[in-house]
Amino acid sequence: MVGFLIGLLINLVVASSAFSLVTEQPESVIESAPPRAVMTHVQAGPTGMATEELIVLHNNSHEPLNITGWCFRNKNLIDIACFDNSSDFEYWLPPFGDAIVASESFASRYPDADLALIFSPISQSSGSLVGSSDNLQLVDDSGQVIDSYQWFVNWSSRGVAYREACVETDAGCYYDQSGLMGEWSFALDVVWPINQVEPRPTVDCIDEIECSIDEDIPIESEPESTPVDLIISELLPNALGSDAGQEFIEIYNRSEQIASLEGYSLEIVGTTIKRHMLPEDMNILANDWLVIGNSVLSFSLPNTSASVRLIDGDGNIVATTEGYHDPSDGFAWQVNELGEWSYSSQPSPGQANVFKLLTLSNLVIETDPAPKPCLDGQYRHPETNRCRKIISAINATPAACKDGYYRSPETGRCRKIPVVDAPKDCPAGQARNPETGRCRKVAVMSKADSRPGQTAIVHQPNQWYVIVAVVGTALALIGYGAWEFRSSLAKISGRLWNRVSRPRS
Secondary structure (H helix, E strand, O other), rough: HHHHHHHHHHHHHHHHHHHHHHHHHHHOOOOHOOOOEEEEEOOOOOOOOOOOOEEEEEOOOOOEOOOOEEEEEEOOEEEEEEOOOOOOEEEEEEEEOOEEEEEHHHHHHHHOOOOOEEEOOOOOOOOOOOOOEEEEEHHHOOOOOOEEEEEEOOOOOOOEEEOOEEEEOOOOOEOOOOHHOOOOEEEEOOOOOOOOOOOOOOOOOOOOOOOOOOOOOOOOOOOOOOOOEEEEEEEOOOOOOOOOOOOOEEEEEEOOEEEOOOOOOEEEEOEEEEEEEEEOOOEEOOEEEEEOOOOOOOOOOOEEEEEEEEEOOOOOEEEOOOOOOOOOOOOOEEEEEOEEEEEEEEOOOOOOOOOOOOOOHHHHOOOOOOOOOOOOOOOOOOOOOEEEEEOOOOOOOOOOOOOOOOOOOOOOOOEEEOOOOOOOOOOEEEEEOOOOOOEEEEEEEOOOOOOOOOOOOOOOOOOOHHHHHHHHHHHHHHHHHHHHOHHHHHHHHHHHHHHOOOOOO
């Protein structure tokens, strides 16, 4: 009996321990072994925009993540975009931060988008990802596959693929790669996260100790000093002739103290982002300019379009320019005191900007030589610039017109005199009407009315229809009156008949 009770007690202890492990397992998985990074948004080029591609990378951990040397790889095992590890700076993602990576055509459609990386598509017609079927992999700097997303659907009208809702934690958004939360959905309108990539200067590691940044460890800081105020004031991206050794970037120190540029770098943002570390001994005097030419620092400003940013040693953007577009040869891209950028035909490195554009007053226009003077008796016409004969109007009498012509008082020209033919005689028994000029019949007047040698022109219009109309109207009136007063007429006619027929006594 005792052995039975002891065995039962042991079974209860084991069962309770197993239940505790099962219930606490999800929390321990999330805390102990979360995926380092995941892809949360993917867009393969839709119909008509095959090269407009987008990928969003999310730091899925509580620690800053160095993604330098990481790449995105398609199903053909081709790296379509990589965070370059050959430059003198590194790409860092803050805890639960996002990196926005897009193709050149996507960046052109959304020029104001803040992008961590811009890549050229493998094919200018079909892009780097196949919309109907592909397998996108996230590979770290050692070649290990960190995350992948594979699809077998037609992407033409689905918009952007996004990973299902994350698990909200106090520190940020956590994506679980297992179960239903690992599934993807499509949407036409998706709000992109904010790009949070922090480029930082490369740090040399000692004794093969992994370099990391721990934000929880306090860093002893030097006493605060007045911050310097730096701006990028002028660029010359397209010099006259060759750009080698002539391009420059000008930085102006608006503060009242010397500005040290130790740890600073210049970032040229074009179709790709290129960063160039400045020499450690580079300083700018107070209220002075520093001109950095591409003969001192190996950089190249695109002749198409780009912008330039000044980054401090902590990876913060200190100053930036507006983007220029297709500058003309020899034109500088300058900023004025109001922060407005414009082109100038007169570069001014190391001094105040001169906002001067080419105008007609700046150009020497070659003109035709003065025309030769006209001959005596001629003048130059102001409209045609040709010589014309001078016609004197003093005592000028026009020549007489030819026979049969007359001079028109309006135009002063000779006109032909019109000849009017005499009308033909009217036939016998007709005479010409002086008003109309037509021939009419002649009626001989009676003796009583006629005078010696006088004839009368009688108009005999055909008026039978007038007579018919008058007679018809009279008969109609008589008939209407007889019908209207038929009773009275009957009485009157009866009385008259009685009187007539009454015998006389």
